[in-house]
Amino acid sequence: MAESMELRDIEVWDGNMAASQALRQCQVDVVAAYPITPSTPIVENYGNFTANGYIDGEFVMVESEHAAMSGCIGASAAGGRVATATSSQGFALMLETLYSASGMRLPIVLNVVNRAIGAPLNVNGDHSDMYMGRDSGWIQLDCYNAQHVYDMNFIAFKVAEDHDVRLPAMVHQDGFMTSHTAQGVKTLSDEVAYKFVGDFQPMNDMLDLDHPVTHGVQTEEDWHFEHKARQHHALMTAVLPKIQNAFDEFEKLTGRKYNLVEAYNMEDAEVAVVCMGTSVETAQEVSDELREQGIKAGVVGIRVFRPWPMEQLAMVLKNVKAIGALDRSSPHGTFGALYNEIAGTLINSGNKVVLTNYIYGLGGRDLTKAHLVGIYNDLKANAEAGKPTTPLQQYIGLRGPKLSFF
Amino acid sequence: MLEIRWHSRAGQGAVTGAKGLADVVSTTGKHVQAFAFYGSAKRGAAMTAYNRVDDKVILNHEKFMSPDYVLVIDPALVYIADITANEKEDTTYIITTHLSTEELIASQPKLAGKKVYTVDCIKISQETIGKAIPNTPMLGALMKVSGMYDMVFFKENMARVLKKLPQKIIDANMIAIQRAYDEVK
Numbered sequence: 139m140a141e142s143m144e145l146r147d148i149e150v151w152d153g154n155m156a157a158s159q160a161l162r163q164c165q166v167d168v169v170a171a172y173p174i175t176p177s178t179p180i181v182e183n184y185g186n187f188t189a190n191g192y193i194d195g196e197f198v199m200v201e202s203e204h205a206a207m208s209g210c211i212g213a214s215a216a217g218g219r220v221a222t223a224t225s226s227q228g229f230a231l232m233l234e235t236l237y238s239a240s241g242m243r244l245p246i247v248l249n250v251v252n253r254a255i256g257a258p259l260n261v262n263g264d265h266s267d268m269y270m271g272r273d274s275g276w277i278q279l280d281c282y283n284a285q286h287v288y289d290m291n292f293i294a295f296k297v298a299e300d301h302d303v304r305l306p307a308m309v310h311q312d313g314f315m316t317s318h319t320a321q322g323v324k325t326l327s328d329e330v331a332y333k334f335v336g337d338f339q340p341m342n343d344m345l346d347l348d349h350p351v352t353h354g355v356q357t358e359e360d361w362h363f364e365h366k367a368r369q370h371h372a373l374m375t376a377v378l379p380k381i382q383n384a385f386d387e388f389e390k391l392t393g394r395k396y397n398l399v400e401a402y403n404m405e406d407a408e409v410a411v412v413c414m415g416t417s418v419e420t421a422q423e424v425s426d427e428l429r430e431q432g433i434k435a436g437v438v439g440i441r442v443f444r445p446w447p448m449e450q451l452a453m454v455l456k457n458v459k460a461i462g463a464l465d466r467s468s469p470h471g472t473f474g475a476l477y478n479e480i481a482g483t484l485i486n487s488g489n490k491v492v493l494t495n496y497i498y499g500l501g502g503r504d505l506t507k508a509h510l511v512g513i514y515n516d517l518k519a520n521a522e523a524g525k526p527t528t529p530l531q532q533y534i535g536l537r538g539p540k541l542s543f544f
Numbered sequence: 545m546l547e548i549r550w551h552s553r554a555g556q557g558a559v560t561g562a563k564g565l566a567d568v569v570s571t572t573g574k575h576v577q578a579f580a581f582y583g584s585a586k587r588g589a590a591m592t593a594y595n596r597v598d599d600k601v602i603l604n605h606e607k608f609m610s611p612d613y614v615l616v617i618d619p620a621l622v623y624i625a626d627i628t629a630n631e632k633e634d635t636t637y638i639i640t641t642h643l644s645t646e647e648l649i650a651s652q653p654k655l656a657g658k659k660v661y662t663v664d665c666i667k668i669s670q671e672t673i674g675k676a677i678p679n680t681p682m683l684g685a686l687m688k689v690s691g692m693y694d695m696v697f698f699k700e701n702m703a704r705v706l707k708k709l710p711q712k713i714i715d716a717n718m719i720a721i722q723r724a725y726d727e728v729k
Contacts, residue, residue: 416605
């Protein structure tokens with residue numbers, strides 16, 4: 139029986155330790171892992187917990203990220219609670235198996251510490267890997283600080299393993315900016331944390347020998363479409379209500395309130411930025427400062443990237459006059475993903491808002507408060523003109539001459 | 545908001561120092577942040593680490609900082625790193641060196657007219673801990689210069705932060721912290 143760990147009410151943890159501790163408290167049956175910067179400490183800490191008797195489950199060290207997710211798929215199909223962690227190139231190597239996990243409806247939890255994808259090689263944080271996963275059929279929860287990482291891991295297990303959902307979930311945090319930044323994290327006792335997530339309830343588990351099942355079958359044109367439609371149907375209809383329920387229950391337990399879309403200073407906002415990760419909080423501080431100068435600035439953080447919370451987002455943006463969509467990933471030949479998603483969300487909403495796109499922070503480039511003030515000034519001009527006063531896509535924080543497109 | 549920038553070489557313990565400080569400050573109910581800039585980290589490469597401390601929740605995640613304190617824990621970085629970058633008018637410098645404050649300023653004129661304190665954390669850590677790990681003594685010097693916390697409270701909490709180390713090493717760290725507190729000028 140695993141040892142219980144005494145935690146202080148507030149521990150000073152970085153995002154990686156917050157993830158490791160949450161995994162420990164959820165009593166995961168199998169973690170199959172291969173380390174990669176900046177997510178390495180998640181499995182390193184977890185290995186430490188295992189060696190010191192705090193883990194009952196199996197910790198399997200494998201030879202690659204492809205093998206890590208493959209091991210997780212096998213263990214999950216066998217019928218256990220399963221999790222791992224990765225970043226960047228490791229995530230890319232896992233990609234093929236990510237589609238297997240979601241297609242086989244296996245509720246694996248993957249902590250993704252977001253990092254740039256080379257070339258050029260870069261270990262720092264941007265959202266390239268998160269964006270790469272967005273069509274893979276996983277639930278994607280996004281965190282803005284270490285506290286969120288701790289809390290979203292519990293939410294992820296609870297929602298993913300629900301028998302009405304049965305889909306894998308990623309918990310995203312910004313490489314280094316969250317993963318290696320220590321902040322105060324309010325903890326739950328081992329008992330309370332485990333009780334919130336509950337015992338793993340198997341479904342179609344391969345180790346249930348009295349009820350033989352087949353996983354990972356081949357379906358050609360006769361059934362493939364129906365399988366994929368069911369998977370999409372579950373993502374589109376079951377997941378958001380279950381996440382909302384889990385958020386409500388979590389708030390009752392901890393007092394910490396999460397929303398599918400995090401609206402800040404949005405009640406009367408005329409201009410707003412929409413972004414993800416640590417940028418959300420920096421923008422919140424900037425919007426407070428701009429409000430003191432009379433600029434009605436708001437911030438919208440995407441908490442659930444997949445499934446896309448269209449209705450909730452349209453609701454918080456319904457009275458805004460100008461929006462900046464901030465994408466921390468190179469769009470390579472089109473608009474950033476957030477720009478496209480927001481445009482798709484608003485085109486039929488009746489709100490004639492001016493929408494522009496900002497590409498920022500690639501490879502860990504700093505997003506400063508001064509950058510955000512500049513963006514809000516653009517948006518204010520757009521709101522007053524009722525049309526774009528800048529190119530539709532601008533690069534922020536880039537050295538050299540200004541770069542823009544469209 | 546109190547902001548601190550550490551200048552260090554990878555392997556000298558600036559990250560551990562920054563996280564340790566954050567841990568101690570957090571016990572007093574304040575909000576904290578501790579982070580660092582990493583490249584492809586190589587031991588000996590110049591690097592920076594950071595602390596933010598505030599009474600309210602810290603939302604700012606920008607790496608840009610105009611520090612209230614600059615802590616330099618490797619003597620040579622005074623000459624090869626931009627330790628005065630983004631300084632404020634009243635930024636306070638605490639610098640590890642075997643030189644006196646006057647000699648240091650004479651050797652690095654851009655520190656002239658600034659609030660500069662010196663202490664030899666390298667020597668102190670070699671003589672107490674047995675190797676050049678200048679991070680904990682620097683925190684002792686910071687406690688003296690800033691008046692942040694009294695030494696009994698601080699050492700008690702640092703001993704808790706270091707609790708995974710052998711008792712002998714913890715004791716040596718406590719002596720190093722006290723010596724830097726007493727010797728910083």
